[in-house]
Amino acid sequence: MLFHDEVITADGPHSTPEGRVLHLHRGGTSVVIDLDAAPNPAIVHWGEELTDSTEQTLRSLAVAARPQRVSGGLDETARATLVASPAGGWLGTPGLEGHRDGASFSVRLELVGVEVDEHRALLSLVDREARLAAQLELSVGTAGLLHQRITLRNSGDSPYTLQHLHLAFPVPWDATEILDTTGRHLRERSPQRHPFGFGTYLRESRRGRPGADATLVLAAGRPGFGFERGRVHAVHVAWSGNHRLVAERTVSGEAILAGGELFAPGEVVLAPGATLTSPEVIGSWGDGLSELAHRFHDEWRRRPAHPRRDRPVTLNTWEAVYFDHSLDRLTALADAAASVGVERFVLDDGWFTGRRDDTAGLGDWYVDPTVWPDGLHPLVDHVVARGMEFGLWVEPEMVNPDSDLARRHPDWILRARTTLPPSARQQQVLDLAHDEAYAFIAGRLHALLDEYPIAYLKWDHNRDLLDAGSGPGGVARVREHTLALYRLLDELKAAHPGLEIESCASGGARVDLGILARTDRIWTSDNLDPLERLVNQRYTALVVPPEMMGMHLTSPVVHSTGRTVDLDLSAAVALFGHVGIEWDLTTTDETTRRRIAAWVEYAKRIRPLVATGRTVDVDGTEPGIDVRGVVAQDGSSAVFTLTQTDTTASYPPGRVRIPGLDPGRRYRISVVGGPTGTAGQSELAWQTHDTTLTGRELDAVSLRPPVQYPQRSTVIELVAQT
Numbered sequence: 001m002l003f004h005d006e007v008i009t010a011d012g013p014h015s016t017p018e019g020r021v022l023h024l025h026r027g028g029t030s031v032v033i034d035l036d037a038a039p040n041p042a043i044v045h046w047g048e049e050l051t052d053s054t055e056q057t058l059r060s061l062a063v064a065a066r067p068q069r070v071s072g073g074l075d076e077t078a079r080a081t082l083v084a085s086p087a088g089g090w091l092g093t094p095g096l097e098g099h100r101d102g103a104s105f106s107v108r109l110e111l112v113g114v115e116v117d118e119h120r121a122l123l124s125l126v127d128r129e130a131r132l133a134a135q136l137e138l139s140v141g142t143a144g145l146l147h148q149r150i151t152l153r154n155s156g157d158s159p160y161t162l163q164h165l166h167l168a169f170p171v172p173w174d175a176t177e178i179l180d181t182t183g184r185h186l187r188e189r190s191p192q193r194h195p196f197g198f199g200t201y202l203r204e205s206r207r208g209r210p211g212a213d214a215t216l217v218l219a220a221g222r223p224g225f226g227f228e229r230g231r232v233h234a235v236h237v238a239w240s241g242n243h244r245l246v247a248e249r250t251v252s253g254e255a256i257l258a259g260g261e262l263f264a265p266g267e268v269v270l271a272p273g274a275t276l277t278s279p280e281v282i283g284s285w286g287d288g289l290s291e292l293a294h295r296f297h298d299e300w301r302r303r304p305a306h307p308r309r310d311r312p313v314t315l316n317t318w319e320a321v322y323f324d325h326s327l328d329r330l331t332a333l334a335d336a337a338a339s340v341g342v343e344r345f346v347l348d349d350g351w352f353t354g355r356r357d358d359t360a361g362l363g364d365w366y367v368d369p370t371v372w373p374d375g376l377h378p379l380v381d382h383v384v385a386r387g388m389e390f391g392l393w394v395e396p397e398m399v400n401p402d403s404d405l406a407r408r409h410p411d412w413i414l415r416a417r418t419t420l421p422p423s424a425r426q427q428q429v430l431d432l433a434h435d436e437a438y439a440f441i442a443g444r445l446h447a448l449l450d451e452y453p454i455a456y457l458k459w460d461h462n463r464d465l466l467d468a469g470s471g472p473g474g475v476a477r478v479r480e481h482t483l484a485l486y487r488l489l490d491e492l493k494a495a496h497p498g499l500e501i502e503s504c505a506s507g508g509a510r511v512d513l514g515i516l517a518r519t520d521r522i523w524t525s526d527n528l529d530p531l532e533r534l535v536n537q538r539y540t541a542l543v544v545p546p547e548m549m550g551m552h553l554t555s556p557v558v559h560s561t562g563r564t565v566d567l568d569l570s571a572a573v574a575l576f577g578h579v580g581i582e583w584d585l586t587t588t589d590e591t592t593r594r595r596i597a598a599w600v601e602y603a604k605r606i607r608p609l610v611a612t613g614r615t616v617d618v619d620g621t622e623p624g625i626d627v628r629g630v631v632a633q634d635g636s637s638a639v640f641t642l643t644q645t646d647t648t649a650s651y652p653p654g655r656v657r658i659p660g661l662d663p664g665r666r667y668r669i670s671v672v673g674g675p676t677g678t679a680g681q682s683e684l685a686w687q688t689h690d691t692t693l694t695g696r697e698l699d700a701v702s703l704r705p706p707v708q709y710p711q712r713s714t715v716i717e718l719v720a721q722t
């Protein structure tokens with residue numbers, strides 16, 4: 001325990017006469033914390049790693065951040081400390097709010113102890129009057145993410161109702177533009193930008209899951225920041241239940257991003273001695289959004305649990321057959337899948353008792369004997385015999401009122417009143433925090449996993465949790481439900497080694513690093529339209545590494561948008577993720593299958609690059625052209641797509657940049673797939689001549705993209721010459 005006047009760095013404590021400053025740094029990030037800020041510490045720098053981190057520099061940074069007293073204000077101007085509160089003078093959103101049966105509302109946590117190891121600090125905070133103690137953990141990860149997590153303890157002798165708890169991340173004062181995402185079913189993660197003015201900008205999720213409209217990050221940066229340039233900071237809440245993210249700019253000259261769980265009234269009441277640990281709130285920053293995203297990708301990939309083997313090319317049956325299950329139809333689909341090189345065949349919704357459409361059956365997780373008289377064995381055997389893994393769709397947290405489960409155990413359904421919450425897709429939510437409900441669901445899943453060689457569960461979650469209580473007049477349950485879900489996922493993974501799980505929620509309505517800590521990929525969206533996917537995938541990849549994002553080839557007429565799309569476009573857009581197919585391949589002719597097989601083969605060839613490389617999103621290309629790629633970490637190779645989303649104003653289009661390569665190396669450029677011209681045009685010169693350019697030249701001046709019809713994509717490869 002260190003608690004003296006000192007500067008503490010990752011290398012150990014350093015005493016100084018002026019005060020106590022803590023420096024954590026790793027992966028290109030420095031975090032400097034003024035331990036003497038009142039009433040608890042304040043981060044005075046979060047961003048670029050300091051090259052000069054002498055005691056004098058750190059101390060000066062702390063001093064430089066101290067505000068003056070001003071007329072009309074407090075005698076000591078309040079700071080945006082780590083857990084700021086009105087009792088410490090803070091008039092913005094408090095970091096912590098609660099009470100004891102309506103009293104003892106005031107909170108003022110003060111620092112009483114500091115423990116530091118290499119990249120982590122554990123700050124002990126206490127409010128003796130409010131009888132609260134907290135341990136706030138700050139750590140800088142391998143790629144420079146700043147992680148914060150707090151554990152709060154009720155050290156009083158009466159229950160403490162916790163109303164609000166968030167963790168604050170200061171951002172530079174010149175970060176005056178906000179970026180976040182919104183969306184809906186079939187259009188998740190649409191970006192939106194706003195000026196970051198005075199006041200509070202609040203994004204909340206009250207859906208019991210992040211939701212299609214949730215923002216994956218709340219970002220603030222210098223106006224006009226893009227993917228390639230412009231300093232930007234962002235915060236993500238690694239939690240799959242209700243949460244809030246706040247961007248706040250005060251007239252006292254502080255700008256913060258903050259995030260935490262969102263509690264329903266009375267949801268968290270800490271008994272005497274009880275503790276609550278918050279989800280991790282994770283901050284990233286970069287010169288441009290790509291650098292910010294790379295910190296997430298790099299750190300996430302270094303986890304021991306990260307899926308490392310080649311991502312199996314998947315065929316998911318949903319859009320191919322919907323509820324029309326029959327052994328003949330599905331074995332024919334499996335044959336077609338195997339013929340194009342699919343490695344994992346996933347049987348989607350419709351296989352269990354009573355599930356002939358989406359009005360009934362959820363909860364009855366037994367194979368429907370009317371459709372599958374011999375169980376799923378004949379299908380599974382068929383799939384496995386063709387060299388593919390078998391995957392199965394489940395939606396374990398849900399129940400249809402029209403199910404044996406709901407008829408037998410109506411008390412297992414989440415509700416807060418005598419009437420059920422508003423219905424969605426004719427279904428309700430099971431109370432997983434109910435021991436018997438949990439045991440039943442866990443038991444059914446274990447039984448299925450024991451009976452069949454299931455390599456993969458597609459874990460769906462098709463409705464919001466509304467009015468989610470433990471029963472009429474009961475307590476709010478989102479938090480307990482979310483923790484029970486995490487427990488169940490962990491339990492299944494431990495009991496069935498090698499099992500992979502996908503987080504799906506009507507597509508991408510449950511995308512967060514809480515769920516991704518215990519699953520292997522997300523279903524990015526039910527919208528398979530490649531043009532819409534370009535946006536969705538780019539903004540999902542702000543946090544999620546591409547190989548954890550399910551990206552499937554669509555059938556020629558997209559089911560969700562009705563647009564007719566080109567196969568090469570669909571394949572090119574799916575390349576930079578976990579590739580799959582969502583299409584009734586039994587309806588395709590030989591030529592189409594050969595084309596699909598060629599794309600599948602190519603996807604397999606570049607998947608090691610996709611799973612380890614750096615994503616590149618190019619800013620400022622001509623409207624109508626989208627340029628993006630993946631570059632090997634060592635700069636030896638790269639794959640880019642040049643996608644014509646619309647007609648361009650210039651004809652032929654002007655040169656597009658290909659950044660992100662090693663500036664000093666020379667690359668040979670070749671076209672791998674997609675068109676390189678339209679009818680009546682001459683050939684593309686750099687394709688017919690042996691063209692090599694250095695990474696520097698590719699970034700600075702680069703090359704003419706091919707003339708294409710709108711809604712086409714060309715895939716190019718760049719290989720460094722030795």
Ligand code: DGJ
Pocket residue numbers: 318348349393460462504505506507523525526
């Ligand atoms: C929603 C998912 O996003 C779809 O892919 C599919 O699994 C359906 N649910 C099945 O009901």
